[in-house]
Amino acid sequence: MATAKPTGKVSEYLDGQFLLAMPGMSDDRFARSVVYLCAHSDEGAMGIVINRRAPSLNFSELLIQLDVIKPDEAIRLPAQAGAVPVLRGGPVEAGRGFVLHSNDFYIDNSTLPIDGGVSLTATVDILRAIAKGSGPDRAILALGYAGWSPGQLEDEMQNNGWLTCPADAALIFDTPLESRYDAAMRKIGIDPAFLSVQAGRA
Secondary structure, eight states, X not given: OOOOOOTTOGGGOOTTEEEXXXXXXXXXXXXXXXXXEEEEETTEEEEEEOSOBOTTXXXXXXXXXXXXXXXXXXXXXXXXXXTOOEEEOOSEEEEEEEEEEETTOXXXXXXXXXXXXXXXXXXXXXXXXXXXXXXXSSEEEEEEEEEEOTTHHHHHHHTTOEEEEEOOHHHHHTSOGGGHHHHHHHHTTOOHHHHHHHHTOO
């Protein structure tokens, strides 16, 4: 069960929201990134980049690498499993998998319900469930995550590194990867083309 936030501080925390990289983002690893914040507190923040595909790797290949299935079983995977995208979730622990998924799947002591119909599970059990056709209805697998030490994210936001945007499960699971940044910007009333033109002006 998710831990309640301290009374009076709820509005300060951004877990369950999107971070959108501003055009002037100094870290190239996050240029035009949409990050879904899974956790945010006085102890720091953790999120998953949801619009960067992991190069040259699909879900069935990953299941074989992790010994979840045998190579000859890949052809018999449920169609739903074949549709799970593999993303580059961030630079921290890039060899570890994190599954963002719909709230219709839960593993005790492993699944973190976040907000708005989205949960996070980071154990191999969810991969086994997806491979058997008994996993969540919708899911994305991210390799690695984005992490911030205490106060670091707040500093980056004050320096205009990030915008925040209410999260939307449909944007995480249904919107094409290449459209997610622009779609999230439009959710908060910003035309991405206008923003990129204005960003370079003094």
